[in-house]
Amino acid sequence: MIKRTPAEAQNQFKVALSDAIKNVNHMQSQSSEATLRLARGEAENLHEVMILGQKASITLQATVEVRNKVIEAYQEIMRMQV
Known part of the structure; x- marks a missing residue:
């Protein structure tokens, strides 16, 4: 497994999201x-x-679902106590 710095991971996520x-x-x-x-x-x-x-519709729906999952994950992280 390749270890990445948080900045590298953030940049990779940003590029993937932008491409999507x-x-x-x-x-x-x-x-x-x-x-x-x-x-x-x-x-x-x-x-x-x-x-x-239909392809356009399915692509949009999939992107919206991924966005929803990312928001849910963010909200769950914000609820965690440190």
């Missing part, structure tokens, strides 16, 4: 663009648009 948020944003953008193309009549395949929408 960027991924959610990218999926949402793809879904929005596909929906706009469908509305303009430019999309050829409705199934692809629906799949992109």
